[in-house]
Amino acid sequence: MARVARALREEVHRANMALARSGLVMGTFGNVSGVDREAGLLAIKPSGVPYDALRPEHIVPVSLATGEVVDSDLRPSSDTPTHLELYRAFPSCGGVVHTHSAHATALAQAGLPVRCLGTTHADHFRGDVPVTRPLRKAEVAKDYERNTGLVIVETFRRKRISPDEVAAVLVASHGPFTWGQDAAHAVQNAEVLEYLARMDILVHAAAPRGVKRPAPFLVDAHYLRKHGPGAYYGQKGRK
Amino acid sequence: MARVARALREEVHRANMALARSGLVMGTFGNVSGVDREAGLLAIKPSGVPYDALRPEHIVPVSLATGEVVDSDLRPSSDTPTHLELYRAFPSCGGVVHTHSAHATALAQAGLPVRCLGTTHADHFRGDVPVTRPLRKAEVAKDYERNTGLVIVETFRRKRISPDEVAAVLVASHGPFTWGQDAAHAVQNAEVLEYLARMDILVHAAAPRGVKRPAPFLVDAHYLRKHGPGAYYGQKGRK
Amino acid sequence: MARVARALREEVHRANMALARSGLVMGTFGNVSGVDREAGLLAIKPSGVPYDALRPEHIVPVSLATGEVVDSDLRPSSDTPTHLELYRAFPSCGGVVHTHSAHATALAQAGLPVRCLGTTHADHFRGDVPVTRPLRKAEVAKDYERNTGLVIVETFRRKRISPDEVAAVLVASHGPFTWGQDAAHAVQNAEVLEYLARMDILVHAAAPRGVKRPAPFLVDAHYLRKHGPGAYYGQKGRK
Amino acid sequence: MARVARALREEVHRANMALARSGLVMGTFGNVSGVDREAGLLAIKPSGVPYDALRPEHIVPVSLATGEVVDSDLRPSSDTPTHLELYRAFPSCGGVVHTHSAHATALAQAGLPVRCLGTTHADHFRGDVPVTRPLRKAEVAKDYERNTGLVIVETFRRKRISPDEVAAVLVASHGPFTWGQDAAHAVQNAEVLEYLARMDILVHAAAPRGVKRPAPFLVDAHYLRKHGPGAYYGQKGRK
Numbered sequence: 042m043a044r045v046a047r048a049l050r051e052e053v054h055r056a057n058m059a060l061a062r063s064g065l066v067m068g069t070f071g072n073v074s075g076v077d078r079e080a081g082l083l084a085i086k087p088s089g090v091p092y093d094a095l096r097p098e099h100i101v102p103v104s105l106a107t108g109e110v111v112d113s114d115l116r117p118s119s120d121t122p123t124h125l126e127l128y129r130a131f132p133s134c135g136g137v138v139h140t141h142s143a144h145a146t147a148l149a150q151a152g153l154p155v156r157c158l159g160t161t162h163a164d165h166f167r168g169d170v171p172v173t174r175p176l177r178k179a180e181v182a183k184d185y186e187r188n189t190g191l192v193i194v195e196t197f198r199r200k201r202i203s204p205d206e207v208a209a210v211l212v213a214s215h216g217p218f219t220w221g222q223d224a225a226h227a228v229q230n231a232e233v234l235e236y237l238a239r240m241d242i243l244v245h246a247a248a249p250r251g252v253k254r255p256a257p258f259l260v261d262a263h264y265l266r267k268h269g270p271g272a273y274y275g276q277k278g279r280k
Numbered sequence: 281m282a283r284v285a286r287a288l289r290e291e292v293h294r295a296n297m298a299l300a301r302s303g304l305v306m307g308t309f310g311n312v313s314g315v316d317r318e319a320g321l322l323a324i325k326p327s328g329v330p331y332d333a334l335r336p337e338h339i340v341p342v343s344l345a346t347g348e349v350v351d352s353d354l355r356p357s358s359d360t361p362t363h364l365e366l367y368r369a370f371p372s373c374g375g376v377v378h379t380h381s382a383h384a385t386a387l388a389q390a391g392l393p394v395r396c397l398g399t400t401h402a403d404h405f406r407g408d409v410p411v412t413r414p415l416r417k418a419e420v421a422k423d424y425e426r427n428t429g430l431v432i433v434e435t436f437r438r439k440r441i442s443p444d445e446v447a448a449v450l451v452a453s454h455g456p457f458t459w460g461q462d463a464a465h466a467v468q469n470a471e472v473l474e475y476l477a478r479m480d481i482l483v484h485a486a487a488p489r490g491v492k493r494p495a496p497f498l499v500d501a502h503y504l505r506k507h508g509p510g511a512y513y514g515q516k517g518r519k
Numbered sequence: 520m521a522r523v524a525r526a527l528r529e530e531v532h533r534a535n536m537a538l539a540r541s542g543l544v545m546g547t548f549g550n551v552s553g554v555d556r557e558a559g560l561l562a563i564k565p566s567g568v569p570y571d572a573l574r575p576e577h578i579v580p581v582s583l584a585t586g587e588v589v590d591s592d593l594r595p596s597s598d599t600p601t602h603l604e605l606y607r608a609f610p611s612c613g614g615v616v617h618t619h620s621a622h623a624t625a626l627a628q629a630g631l632p633v634r635c636l637g638t639t640h641a642d643h644f645r646g647d648v649p650v651t652r653p654l655r656k657a658e659v660a661k662d663y664e665r666n667t668g669l670v671i672v673e674t675f676r677r678k679r680i681s682p683d684e685v686a687a688v689l690v691a692s693h694g695p696f697t698w699g700q701d702a703a704h705a706v707q708n709a710e711v712l713e714y715l716a717r718m719d720i721l722v723h724a725a726a727p728r729g730v731k732r733p734a735p736f737l738v739d740a741h742y743l744r745k746h747g748p749g750a751y752y753g754q755k756g757r758k
Numbered sequence: 759m760a761r762v763a764r765a766l767r768e769e770v771h772r773a774n775m776a777l778a779r780s781g782l783v784m785g786t787f788g789n790v791s792g793v794d795r796e797a798g799l800l801a802i803k804p805s806g807v808p809y810d811a812l813r814p815e816h817i818v819p820v821s822l823a824t825g826e827v828v829d830s831d832l833r834p835s836s837d838t839p840t841h842l843e844l845y846r847a848f849p850s851c852g853g854v855v856h857t858h859s860a861h862a863t864a865l866a867q868a869g870l871p872v873r874c875l876g877t878t879h880a881d882h883f884r885g886d887v888p889v890t891r892p893l894r895k896a897e898v899a900k901d902y903e904r905n906t907g908l909v910i911v912e913t914f915r916r917k918r919i920s921p922d923e924v925a926a927v928l929v930a931s932h933g934p935f936t937w938g939q940d941a942a943h944a945v946q947n948a949e950v951l952e953y954l955a956r957m958d959i960l961v962h963a964a965a966p967r968g969v970k971r972p973a974p975f976l977v978d979a980h981y982l983r984k985h986g987p988g989a990y991y992g993q994k995g996r997k
Contacts, residue, residue: 067714070639089754116754119744141639143714147721150636151730158389159453161309161380175733181740214637214733236306236382243386245725246963247484252390255414255453262420266358276328276355397867398931400787400858475784475860482864485724486962491868494892494931501898505836515806515833545953548878567993594993597983619878621953625960628875629969653972659979692876692972723964 046112049077049084050100056136056224057100061092063232065142072118075136075224076128081105083128087115105129119186126190127220131204136224138231141216144238148172149211155238159255163263165233167206171196175213193218206264209234285351288316288323289339295375295463296339300331302471304381311357314375314463315367320344322367326354344368358425365429366459370443375463377470380455383477387411388450394477398494402502404472406445410435414452432457445503448473524590527555527562528578534614534702535578539570541710543620550596553614553702554606559583561606565593583607597664604668605698609682614702616709619694622716626650627689633716637733641741643711645684649674653691671696684742687712763829766794766801767817773853773941774817778809780949782859789835792853792941793845798822800845804832822846836903843907844937848921853941855948858933861955865889866928872955876972880980882950884923888913892930910935923981926951 053075060066060073074085084102086095101117103110108125110117118124124137140146148155155170157163173192180188193210197203208230209219217238219230244252266272292314299305299312313324323341325334340356342349347364349356357363363376379385387394394409396402412435419427432449436442447469448458456477458469483491505511531553538544538551552563562580564573579595581588586603588595596602602615618624626633633648635641651674658666671688675681686708687697695716697708722730744750770792777783777790791802801819803812818834820827825842827834835841841854857863865872872887874880890909897905910927914920925947926936934955936947961969983989 067710087754143718144721146637146639147718148725150718151722151726153725159385159455161385161455175731176737178734178736181734181736185740214737216637216639232306240382240386240389242721242725243383243481244390247387247392247481248390249488249727253414256417256420258417258420259415259453262424276326398863398933400863400933471784479860479864479867482861482959483868486865486870486959487868488966492892495895495898497895497898498893498931501902515804545949565993621957622960624876624878625957626964628957629961629965631964653970654976656973656975659973659975663979692976694876694878720960720964727966 046080046082046084046102047097049075049080049082049102050097053084053086053100053136053224054095054097056138056228057086057095058092059225059228060138060140060231063228065140065231065235066092067141071138071140072120072124073136073138073224073228074118074121074124076105076134078105078128082111083121083124085117085121085124087113088118090115120189122184122187123190123193123218126187126194127218130190130194131220133205133222134208134220135222136227137218137220138224138227139216139218140231140235142231142235142238144242145211145217145235146215147242148238149216150214152213154211155209155234155241156244157255157260158241158244158252160259160263161240162237163255163260164267165230165237166209167260167264167268168202170207170209170211170217170234170237171200171202172211173213189215206268285319285321285323285341286336288314288319288321288341289336292323292325292339292375292463293334293336295377295467296325296334297331298464298467299377299379299470302467304379304470304474305331306380310377310379311359312375312377312463312467313357313360313363315344315373317344317367321350322360322363324356324360324363326352327357329354359428361423361426362429362432362457365426365433366457369429369433370459372444372461373447373459374461375466376457376459377463377466378455378457379470379474381470381474381477383481384450384456384474385454386481387477388455389453391452393450394448394473394480395483396494396499397480397483397491399498399502400479401476402494402499403506404469404476405448406499406503406507407441409446409448409450409456409473409476410439410441411450412452428454445507524558524560524562524580525575527553527558527560527580528575531562531564531578531614531702532573532575534616534706535564535573536570537703537706538616538618538709541706543618543709543713544570545619549616549618549620550598550602551614551616551702551706552596552599552602554583554612556583556606560589561599561602563595563599563602565591566596568593598667600662600665601668601671601696604665604672605696608668608672609698611683611700612686612698613700614705615696615698616702616705617694617696618709618713620709620713620716622720623689623695623713624693625720626716627694628692630691632689633687633712633719634722635733635738636719636722636730638737638741639718640715641733641738642745643708643715644687645738645742645746646680648685648687648689648695648712648715649678649680650689651691667693684746763797763799763801763819764814766792766797766799766819767814770801770803770817770853770941771812771814773855773945774803774812775809776942776945777855777857777948780945782857782948782952783809784858788855788857789837790853790855790941790945791835791838791841793822793851795822799828800838800841802834802838802841804830805835807832837906839901839904840907840910840935843904843911844935847907847911848937850922850939851925851937852939853944854935854937855941855944856933856935857948857952859948859952859955861959862928862934862952863932864959865955866933867931869930871928872926872951872958873961874972874977875958875961875969877976877980878957879954880972880977881984882947882954883926884977884981884985885919887924887926887928887934887951887954888917888919889928890930906932923985 056073072086221227295312311325460466534551550564699705773790789803938944
């Protein structure tokens with residue numbers, strides 16, 4: 042198990058450092074985790090450790106089954122229970138990122154989704170990035186971080202959104218979570234989400250009374266051009 | 281022909297790298313092409329190749345007549361058919377750029393033109409940068425990228441705009457295309473367009489009820505100061 | 520006393536240089552002070568000295584009791600009397616920062632608080648960052664800078680805000696002041712405040728008719744997660 | 759005279775390079791001039807020369823009396839007649855800057871002044887930075903650049919603004935001009951103006967229905983704290 046943890050720690054460390062370089066985090070805000078489903082472990086940034094002091098051995102392995110720390114003296118990110126619920130509910134999720142990136146967080150604070158307004162969005166996410174309902178008092182008082190994960194899962198179930206097609210969410214009055222096939226892709230999605238949120242707010246500024254949404258057939262065509270079985274973007278299928 | 285392709289590939293590679301440095305692209309978004317009309321070839325960025333791995337020999341030559349790849353194993357940018365239609369319809373077009381730059385894309389998503397609000401705009405483009413109509417379902421379902429080019433051409437014809445005087449367009453719910461006498465000038469126009477779009481959105485924020493447009497005689501004076509036969513800007517005509 | 524002043528000067532110099540690097544100041548705008556309550560001294564940036572020429576020995580010690588310069592030929596920042604009143608009224612205040620950072624200043628100019636709109640805010644400040652009333656003519660005519668400090672103190676008393684829980688204020692038509700346990704933490708709070716003000720203005724742009732505030736139980740939970748006696752963020756209480 | 763021109767050329771070259779570094783210009787937009795009133799010369803950036811190729815000997819001396827180029831084969835900036843009128847009308851003006859900086863230009867395009875909304879503004883300019891009326895057709899058709907200067911002068915006379923107290927203007931549908939005691943100070947004022955314009959647009963976004971202006975006694979107190987005979991900012995009058 043030690044060897045599994047080492048590879049996972051290195052992957053998660055690399056992804057955390059990529060997040061730090063991305064400009065999406067300020068101070069110690071933000072965290073990245075990755076998962077090894079065979080080993081039954083996620084691994085995540087320790088709580089409150091500055092990025093410039095972060096080394097692979099600081100990354101904290103946590104049991105997917107019990108939520109307990111494995112083989113570390115450090116306390117994992119306080120958001121760990123949120124990550125845990127996402128791994129449990131979304132079977133293809135291989136990495137999770139949480140940031141307070143300015144534009145995505147502003148929309149979360151406004152209680153607004155990141156609207157799917159064009160092909161840049163549809164290239165990455167098949168429809169709006171939803172915003173959760175606010176947590177109830179009891180959900181905040183006890184197991185707050187776990188309930189944050191559960192309200193994300195509830196949002197995708199109630200709105201019948203596939204977490205594979207929309208790998209991002211805004212938690213109301215809080216901020217964005219993104220995920221992906223591994224920790225590195227989850228970081229890429231955090232960067233894309235912030236860019237889309239920035240453009241959405243620019244559209245709010247330019248067209249305060251609202252805009253005509255792109256037709257579903259345009260959204261689907263772009264999403265499937267990159268992600269469907271008939272994808273013809275990139276060099277896949279070529280040598 | 282190999283020699284022609286080499287010079288063109290180098291020019292297009294240089295322009296793609298200039299675009300990457302410009303800050304207008306994120307990840308692998310965006311592409312630049314150039315044309316050699318005598319050789320009957322355009323050359324364009326390959327699909328989905330990251331800029332930091334891009335070398336001149338990766339640039340993909342494509343026949344202007346048939347749209348087929350010439351002398352390359354790589355797949356050209358998926359937007360190639362759009363570029364092709366622009367070269368076919370606009371005889372003086374020597375280079376084409378497509379980006380998802382934030383402010384121009386936001387206006388495209390809002391269905392709004394980049395308004396010609398002042399002399400900075402008029403120094404480069406003689407009037408509004410138009411936004412196309414949305415594509416119809418059938419236009420998206422089949423030959424989507426080609427139809428994107430055709431709707432651009434249609435926009436300029438219907439609005440009687442000269443593509444030589446306004447070398448830029450916003451495709452509705454998509455993003456900007458720019459062009460120029462060669463690939464390098466098309467990139468410059470992409471940078472100018474993003475700057476103008478940014479200022480236009482700032483005007484929307486400062487004056488949400490609209491503004492008084494500059495008089496046509498001011499727009500013409502500025503455009504012709506730089507572009508007309510009586511141009512007196514720069515060191516042209518001097519030693 | 521010379522030795523005390525030297526350590527304090529170095530701390531305050533370091534914090535001023537951190538402020539300069541933060542991007543919150545333009546030209547010579549902005550100043551940081553620190554305090555040594557045992558020695559009865561504050562130490563502050565000299566007036567109008569550019570950051571790149573600033574050395575520890577330029578930092579000006581000032582008596583907390585009398586407001587007089589101690590052991591320096593330089594004139595202290597013209598805002599010194601404001602800092603003095605904050606140290607006198609807020610017993611746990613160990614450092615003070617004044618900037619004209621763009622977003623916080625814009626809200627001060629609009630007469631609007633930095634609204635507590637989410638957990639990023641609540642992680643640092645327990646509720647809105649208030650804006651003062653405008654100063655009266657007589658308050659500007661005489662002892663202007665001292666009265667700026669007094670109106671800050673009045674704001675916290677009248678609104679019953681604890682300066683330990685909200686370590687920041689906007690002075691109407693002027694700009695932000697922040698404080699903290701020492702000069703370095705006051706600078707961190709200045710950076711956080713600017714980030715929160717930026718997100719608040721983005722929310723104004725995205726939701727001009729106002730937004731639903733987060734429930735007080737969410738604000739308290741986040742604030743106390745980091746600052747209360749039961750704090751469980753970071754590695755405190757761990758080895 | 760050659761020696762006079764050399765010193766002036768070097769001063770103006772330095773100021774143009776400072777402007778290029780300031781981030782206020784894009785491409786070859788923008789120009790700086792300086793004046794030697796004893797020698798009867800202004801000196802200005804040549805037209806359309808990129809900043810990275812600009813050397814002191816490229817700076818073009820122009821006679822204040824006749825507007826003719828002195829001792830240079832290069833064409834001066836096409837905006838030279840505007841600069842000339844400012845030097846002629848404003849006796850204490852020692853340097854002039856023209857940019858298309860984004861926020862100041864956006865306000866000029868909206869036909870709005872840079873409102874004096876707080877002390878950051880009042881520290882530099884005693885009241886609003888005005889916007890000119892639009893130029894008439896005849897004023898654009900002939901001697902356009904000279905008429906741009908004349909409409910600036912007219913604006914200050916009609917509104918009874920002292921060009922010493924407000925060293926900046928927005929030309930409607932065009933952009934900002936600033937001035938100062940020499941070319942370097944004019945560049946500083948261009949940077950300050952852009953910062954103030956940025957904050958003004960942020961206030962438009964945060965408070966679209968308008969804001970309460972600071973009382974004139976606050977504006978005067980701040981302006982005179984730095985600029986009046988009783989100024990007590992900085993180290994002047996010390997040692």
